[in-house]
Amino acid sequence: MNHSILLTLLVLIHVTSSFLFTPQVHTSSSCTSLTVKISKESEEESRSPDAWAGSNPKLRTAIVRNRQNRARARQNKQKREPKTTRKRRLLFLHKETTVKKKRDLRVTRTVPLEERAMLKDVKLGSTLNGQVISVVNFGAFIDVGCEKDVLLHVKDMSEEFISHPSTLVSPGDTISVYVKYSQDGKVGLSLLENSIQEEVDEDVIQVEDLDEGDELWGVVLRSTNFGFFISVGTSQPAFLHFMDHSDFPVMEGTHPKDYGMEGEKVRVWVKEVDVEKGRVKVQGNRPDDLPRLGWE
Numbered sequence: 001m002n003h004s005i006l007l008t009l010l011v012l013i014h015v016t017s018s019f020l021f022t023p024q025v026h027t028s029s030s031c032t033s034l035t036v037k038i039s040k041e042s043e044e045e046s047r048s049p050d051a052w053a054g055s056n057p058k059l060r061t062a063i064v065r066n067r068q069n070r071a072r073a074r075q076n077k078q079k080r081e082p083k084t085t086r087k088r089r090l091l092f093l094h095k096e097t098t099v100k101k102k103r104d105l106r107v108t109r110t111v112p113l114e115e116r117a118m119l120k121d122v123k124l125g126s127t128l129n130g131q132v133i134s135v136v137n138f139g140a141f142i143d144v145g146c147e148k149d150v151l152l153h154v155k156d157m158s159e160e161f162i163s164h165p166s167t168l169v170s171p172g173d174t175i176s177v178y179v180k181y182s183q184d185g186k187v188g189l190s191l192l193e194n195s196i197q198e199e200v201d202e203d204v205i206q207v208e209d210l211d212e213g214d215e216l217w218g219v220v221l222r223s224t225n226f227g228f229f230i231s232v233g234t235s236q237p238a239f240l241h242f243m244d245h246s247d248f249p250v251m252e253g254t255h256p257k258d259y260g261m262e263g264e265k266v267r268v269w270v271k272e273v274d275v276e277k278g279r280v281k282v283q284g285n286r287p288d289d290l291p292r293l294g295w296e
Contacts (some may be wrong), residue, residue, distance in 0.1 A: 137209035156190035205233040224255040238280040246284035
């Protein structure tokens with residue numbers, strides 16, 4: 001009797017549980033599939049080209065106004081920008097663009113350093129084959145296989161006016177140049193025939209044509225307690241601080257005159273340019289952001 005009652009109770013519990021829980025599982029599964037279906041349809045509608053056209057006109061107007069307000073807010077923010085901040089930002093963008101251009105230029109020198117000739121041996125009126133190493137505002141520096149690069153001034157490139165030397169030559173180009181003068185190791189080049197000069201008429205480099213990172217060759221004029229004054233072709237000598245000299249790490253603690261002799265030929269790079277005062281600061285170490293050239 002007790003066994004039959006217990007068996008009956010177990011059957012009732014099983015039937016009741018099946019009745020209570022089975023519809024809930026079925027309903028949940030149906031809701032899930034319905035949600036997935038709706039989300040897929042919404043995604044397809046948003047990707048279709050007619051989704052924007054089929055949207056509510058008021059919603060479209062609100063979205064357009066929101067975008068316009070954001071753009072106007074960005075413009076107003078730049079207008080409210082202090083002059084010093086704006087100048088600093090524009091200067092940074094200019095330097096970044098200039099550095100990127102110089103990084104993209106890479107020229108390999110064909111003549112090893114130990115096989116290079118002396119500039120004093122270059123003969124007046126001779127024709128040389130050279131490679132354009134760099135192009136600057138006032139001309140181009142040409143590797144003619146000698147101890148240092150020679151400046152080809154922009155006025156010696158063409159009889160006609162040219163807006164910039166880059167319109168005629170580019171780094172890596174191989175060109176034929178004429179030696180228009182050669183005296184005491186100073187050499188002048190020209191692309192024009194019959195441009196020989198008996199007397200040296202050095203080309204003056206304008207300060208406003210110099211950019212940060214430009215390579216220059218110069219001669220040490222005199223040394224002071226703080227550095228060196230170097231003739232680099234500008235109207236005023238450039239200044240090289242003793243801490244920017246290439247030998248400073250090994251000569252630290254000694255007077256600048258001990259490692260910067262007057263009359264010494266040096267290669268330097270422009271560090272700072274003050275156009276208003278006509279001053280140029282240079283450094284003896286090649287900037288890290290410039291590409292390496294061959295044996296350097």
